[in-house]
Amino acid sequence: MNEQQAGGRLPSMGEVGAVMVGFIAIMFLFINVLELPIQLALFTSWFLVMALGLKLKLSYEAMQKGLIDGIHNGMEAVLVLITVGALIGTWIAGGIVPSIIYYGLSVMNPQIFLCAAFIICAVTSLSTGTSFGTAGTAGVAMIGIGHSFGIPLPLVAGAVISGAYVGDKMSPLSDTTVMTASLCRVKLVDHIRSMSLVSAPAALIAALLFLVVGFFYVGEDVDTQRADMAMQALQSHFTINAWLLLPAVIVIGLLIRRYPAIPxxxxxxxxxxxxxWLAQDVALLDAMRTAYVGNAMQSDVDFLNTLLNRGGIESMLGVxxxxxxxxxxxxxxxxVGVLQAISNSFLRWADNAGRLTLSTMLGGFFGNFFGGAAYVSLITASTITEKNYDKQGIDRRVLSRNAEAGGTITTPMVPWTDGGxxxxxxLGVSTLSYLPFLWYHMLVLLITLFYGYANIAIWRTDESQEDTAALSTATKS
Structure with a gap:
């Protein structure tokens, strides 16, 4: 008998359903109606689950131990986020992020604007780890430039949001990326490597689509004044140099080579x-201080002020x-046994990799649709189906990849989520207007489903391989 059943029994599906409806209601009420922080909604949901535990005759001590164990299992994510906050603050102050944005803007050409907007937003989000920050800064600039080019704004918004979510889904600096790896108990680097098998082809195809479509909307005589203004502001406040891109190359290279994320x-x-200190003439102590409080600057360009006044460990405390x-x-x-009861129900239907992939993605969309936030969707996508991956001997890297596809990717596709x-x-464009142009998102969903049903990149655990070998030997004998 496992610890969930120590109080007497697993919850029935009716009881689980009541808790899930209550959980979704709390999420929706707090986030969309009362506009309270999602942290309070999750904290309140603790007591909803505890109420079910008490009905099942579980002691408070047993439930508290489960709560603490859950937090303990994800403490690596907290440590990573602390270092990520320091990284963002110092990279902005050091001119690393400004140099990335500057060189991204320098490739701007009217004929390739949509593709360039997608790439610039992808690079910015990969560098900063935030889709909101990317859309609210570089994305706003792209909307203004695209408008002057005469390109339909829903199409520009599609390119911006597609690019912004490349980093939100793939960057080691992204809180959703770190959170998914933690919830699925997968190393951050392994999680990113697994997602890259889907995200890389999706990003490449999306970039090509935006490139081809861009030629149909952009005229020859256009005004690039906004991009020039941003580049001038960056040059006036920072020393811009190609060698300042090296830290980003080094860090990404070390992470790809599977070195530990925190150091x-x-x-x-x-x-x-x-x-x-050396390139931007910031006093050494002030440069060190940006690791905690983030960067502070003032320019004549509003979107640069928004983008570059952020970072620091302090900014990560809410996350x-x-x-x-x-x-x-x-x-x-x-x-309490909620997850095991749901897993048992899913297991009867999700009896192969394809259905398992679909069930995880549906769990993520379910969390977005009813919970209204990416964080809720990642919880529902990962925790509800994780046991089924273990029982089928499928590596949790597949779980984390599918959870991001169903959770993070579908967030801006639902009008009432925080992302939507x-x-x-x-961006000044309604969700239903830009939805048809979220080509990166749609490609990620399609490729993920294709991998599941075609059994591509569906890795098996060592335990599963050993069990299969033992079964084969027993059969032969």
Whole structure:
């Protein structure tokens, strides 16, 4: 008998359904109606799950242990986020992020604008780890430039949001990327490598689509004044140099080579401090201070002020609290038996890799549709189906990849999620208007499903391989 059943039994599907409806109602009420922080919604949901645990005769001590165990299992994510906050602050102060944006803008050409907008937003989000920050800064600039080019704004918004979510899904600096790896108990680098098998072809095809379509909308005589203004502002406030791109290349290269994330990202933050001190003439102590409080600057270009006044460990404290609440909720659901009951139900249907992939993606979309936030979708996508991957001997790298596809990717596709509302309001284009042009998102969903049903990149665990070998030997004998 496992610990969930120590109180007497697993919850029935009716009881699980009641808890899930209550959970979704709390998420929707707090986020969309009362406009309260999602952290409070998750904290309140703890007590909803505890109420079910008490009905099942579980002691509070047992549930608290499950809660603490859930948080303990994700503490690596907290440490990574601390270092990520320091990295962003020092990379902006050191001119690394400004140099990336500058060289991205320098490739702007009217005939390839849509493709360039997609790439610039992808590079910016990969460098900063935030789709919201990318859309609210570089994305706003792309909307203005695209408008002057005479390109339909829903198409420009599609390119911007597609690019912004490349980094939100793939960057080691992204909180959703780190959170998914933590929830699925997968190393961050392994999670990113697994996703790259889907994201790389999706990004390449999307870039080609935006390139081809761009030629049909862009005239020959256009005004690039906005891009020139941004580049001039960057040059006036930072020393822009190609060698300042090296820290980003080094950090990404070390992570790809599977070096531990925390020391690598910390090393990147140290390089940012050195760049701020030597290249940007920032006093050494002030450069070090940006690791905690982030960067502060003022320019005549509003979107640069928004983009470059951020970062620091301090900026991550809210996200850290969010992850702790989410991990605690997952631990509670595990201890009470909610996740096992749902997994048992899914297992009867998701009896192959294709159905398992689809069930995980549906779990993510379910969280977005009813919970209204990417963080909720990642919880529902990962924790509900994770046991089925273990039982079928499928590596959790597949789970984490599928959870991001169903959770992170579908967030801006639902009008009332935090991502959908933010993108529509920031870019001035309604969700249903830009939805047909989210080509990167659609390609990720299609490729992920194709991999599942075609059994491509569906890795098996060592235990599964050993069991299969043992079964084969027994059959022969």
């Amino acid at each position: 690598v990202i910390t090393f990147g933050a140290v390089m940012g401090i050195i760049c701020a 850290i609290a969010l992850i702790l609440f989410a991990l605690g909720l997952g631990g509670l659901m595990e201890r 509302v933010f993108m529509a309001m920031t």
